[in-house]
C-alpha cells in the first residue's frame with residue numbers, strides 16, 4: 395500500500411515516466427487531429443481566428459463531479475481530454491516572440507496535489523510532446539496573453555450558455571471565457587446582441603465548418619466507430635440469449651453495459667434506454683425502473699457503446715419470452731419492412747427526411763397501419779411514429795453533419811418505430827406495443843454498408859437466437875432479503 399502510494403506520488407509530480415505503456419494505443423492519431431485543424435483553417439474566411447473552448451466540468455453533488463467528457467469539437471481538433479482549455483486556430487500566420495505560428499493552445503497546468511486525486515495531466519510538456527502542439531501555455535497565462543481580436547475580420551466561436559462555474563482555481567474555464575469576452579469586446583452582461591453581431595464576432599460560421607468536417611468520417615474514425623457498433627451489437631445478441639421474464643429493466647441495461655466494458659468501451663454514448671411494454675412508448679425512457687419484466691411483453695433496448703469517443707446507436711425490440719405474439723409480430727414486421735426499405739435506398743445524393751422517411755419509411759408504416767386497421771387512411775394524422783428516421787453518429791450520438799443529402803463516408807442511423815400507448819384510439823389488443831429498430835449505416839460511393847449486422851434484425855432471426863442458452867442463465871446471486 396505504502397509503496398504504491400509513493401509511486402503514485404512520484405508519477406504525479408512527474409519524477410517517474412508515465413505508466414502509459416499498458417494503455418490502449420488505438421486512439422485517434424496525432425496526425426488526424428493536426429489534419430483536422432488544417433482543414434478548419436482551410437475552410438475559414440480570410441483574416442479570421444477560430445476559438446474553441448473545452449467542455450465545462452459538471453458537478454453531480456457536493457464534492458463529486460460527473461465524469462468529465464471533452465467537447466467533441468475540441469477533442470476532434472486536439473486529442474486533449476482535460477478541462478479548462480482554449481484553442482485558437484488562425485487563418486493566417488501570426489508573428490510572435492518565438493517566431494511564426496498559426497495555432498495556440500492554453501491548457502490546465504500540472505499540479506501534483508490535484509493529480510494525486512484526479513489523475514495525470516499532460517501539462518505544457520505533455521501537450522507539446524504527445525499532441526505535437528508548438529505553442530502551448532498554461533491557462534493561467536491566457537489573461538495576460540496579448541492578442542488584438544479587433545484586427546481580425548472574423549472572430550469565430552460558439553456562443554456561450556452562461557452555465558460555467560467559477561471555481562477557486564485561476565485560469566479555469568470561467569476565467570478563460572471571461573478573458574476572451576473582455577479581449578474580444580463580447581458584451582459583459584447577457585448574450586451576444588445584434589449590435590455586437592455587426593462587428594467581427596461570428597457565432598454561426600464555425601458550426602457550419604464543423605458540420606462539413608465531422609459529417610464525413612475518415613478511415614481512422616471509422617475503425618473506432620465500427621468497433622463501437624460491433625460491441626453494441628454483440629451486447630444486443632447476448633441479451634437476446636439471456637432474456638427471460640423476471641429480469642429487471644436495470645439488470646438488462648447492466649448486461650449490455652457489462653459487455654461494453656468487457657470490450658473496453660469507456661462509456662455509454664447516451665443514457666441507456668431499456669423499456670418493457672408501454673415504457674417503450676417513452677422515446678427517451680431512461681429510468682429503467684421496472685423490477686420484473688413480464689413474459690407477455692416486448693422490451694425495447696436502445697443502447698450505444700462509446701469506444702474512444704465514438705458512439706454507436708443500436709435499438710432492438712424483442713419479446714421477453716422469446717416468441718412474438720401475433721400482434722407484436724405484425725407491428726414488428728411492419729417496422730422492419732419500413733426500415734429495410736429505407737436502408738436499401740441509402741446512397742449518395744438522397745435526403746434522409748424527404749427521400750428515405752417521407753417517401754419510404756413513413757409511407758410503408760402508414761399503409762401498414764391502415765391494413766392492420768389501426769388508422770383509417772394513409773393521410774390520417776397520428777402519433778404512432780412521432781420522430782425522425784435517422785441522424786449522424788460519431789463523437790456525438792446525434793453527431794454534427796449535413797442533412798441536405800447523403801455523401802460517401804457519412805455514418806447515420808435508420809430507426810423507424812411504432813408506439814401504441816395504452817388508451818390509443820384503436821383496438822386495445824394493440825395497446826402497449828412499442829417497437830423501434832435502429833441500425834447504423836455507412837454511406838459508400840454507390841450505396842451503403844450496414845455496420846450493425848452482428849445483431850439479428852428480423853423477427854424470425856430474433857426468435858431463433860433467443861432459443862440459445864446464455865452463460866448468464868447460471869449466474870445466480872445471493873438474495874438480499876434472506877440475509878441473516
Ligand SMILES: [Mn+2]
Pocket residue numbers: 707785807809832
Ligand atoms: Mn438514434
